[in-house]
Amino acid sequence: DVTQWFTESFRAEFEKQADQIGRINLAVFGKTGVGKSTLVNAIFGEPVAVTGIGAPVTIGSHLYLDKRGALGVVDTRGLELGHDDDQIIKELTKAIKESRGKPVSEQIHVAWYCIRGMDRRFEDFEERFIRTLDSLGLPVLVVLTQVPMRDGMFHPDAVELARQIEAKGLPIVGGRPFMTYAMRDQFSGQPAYGLVEVLGATFQVAPEAVKGALVAAQAIDVELKATQSHKAIAAAVTAAAAAAAIPIPFSSAAVLVPIQLSMMARIAQLHGLGLDKSALLAVASTSVATSAGRAAASSLLKFIPGAGSVVGGVINASVASSFTLAMGQAWLVVCQKAFNKTLPGVAGKIDGEAVKRLFEEELAKRLPHIRQRS
Known part of the structure; x- marks a missing residue:
């Protein structure tokens, strides 16, 4: 039966291409409540960070990798940035060093560090954490979340925060934070914006071997x-x-x-x-x-x-x-x-x-x- 043969052949090739595309593993950090989950969900099109995307794989006492096809999201559970930085850094350092001898789909490829745009303050521990991520060989995007915008102008408080971060000369992608608003606010009418820019910058710094995985996983x-x-x-x-x-x-x-x-x-x-x-x-x-x-x-x-x-x-x-x-x-x-x-x-x-x-x-x-x- 030609149809059956074709279907089976296509399925075999589909699985082969899935293996070739692999998986991009994205580490997402930031204080509780800054909007990490909303950002990830908006770019990848599903409630990834809320419900989980598979059985999480423990890669540290409090460090987990959730897998879903072409996407993996690395996050911490039970620890809080600003209080448990040393423990998170210790686990992350160990996980990255151990992964370097593994296939590329098992490594961590890019990090997003999220800061609420209206927090008005960039703290010393955040600078230290970002510099540590860079020292581990991870490209780091700093993303300012929940930044109001009107008539094409970002909120002045977020602009000032971005200026403070830029003045630090941090080793971050583009040398500046990315302003975002991940989900339209039904009450104020504030539209979503900035997501494609974050995705594009991530694509540029992702290893060549996992660019296809990022393209497959994103939904915007x-x-x-x-x-x-x-x-x-x-x-x-x-x-x-x-x-x-x-x-x-x-x-x-x-x-x-x-x-x-x-x-x-x-x-x-x-x-x-x-x-x-x-x-x-x-x-x-x-x-x-x-x-x-x-x-x-x-x-x-x-x-x-x-x-x-x-x-x-x-x-x-x-x-x-x-x-x-x-x-x-x-x-x-x-x-x-x-x-x-x-x-x-x-x-x-x-x-x-x-x-x-x-x-x-x-x-x-x-x-x-x-x-x-x-």
Whole structure:
């Protein structure tokens, strides 16, 4: 059964891509009540820091790592900054040193130090804590939370606090705090802001090996997901051209299937789509892609000398890359709509036929380029 084979193949590739993307582990520090949980939840799109995101792994007496797919959040439990700094630093130092010999997904990658923007005071212990994080090799973002803004102007008290912090010359990302308001205030109407800037700065300093994990885990920057998806498409296009450059019998797009499966799984992972939903969407979409691939290859046979002597014909490298590009771009549209929850559905479930039509329409917009280049 072709559908069953494709589904199983896609699932295997999806798991493979999950392993390749790995997990970004983010350490979040700050006094109780500064809004750490609200900030994390706003950027990663779920009540991560409230309910927990899995079984927490103890990495110290009071230091825990909660895991959820591509995201890990490191926090302290039962200790309070300003009172238990030495104990937290001791546990953190031990955890970081022990993790350096482990796989990259088990290491701590970036730290956020959160301060309530209206607290008006930056204390000595906070400076010492931030400098210690830097000495441990962690890039540190200082985030001012709950900062009111009106007419594009930050509250003067938060501006003064930021000035005090900047004057310290701390080893922090960007050399300055990031002003944020994580969640719209229903009473005052204060809108959320600053989250994309925090995410972008985190992306810039995260290790290359876990950038994909950060893109997959975050839920606020669609353009960042698109940019990384286009890189996956470009890699697949290059691989498809290289595969087709060697005369290989082309039968039912078989040469391109492994390459395209990898591309599709990567894009689905980057959009944070679950395995079951991704597989359903892939099956709905690819029947069109496979038939289009056969048609594209067949149309080329008359232009390729001796093609008739090769069983199934031979695919042109230009067509292989062009078709893979078209398929990747069409699949990206499907994943974007799934991420934005704008796919058509019936009785609360995804409408497979509608997904097929969407993919077909998007692919049709791009297939003329294949015919022109052939």
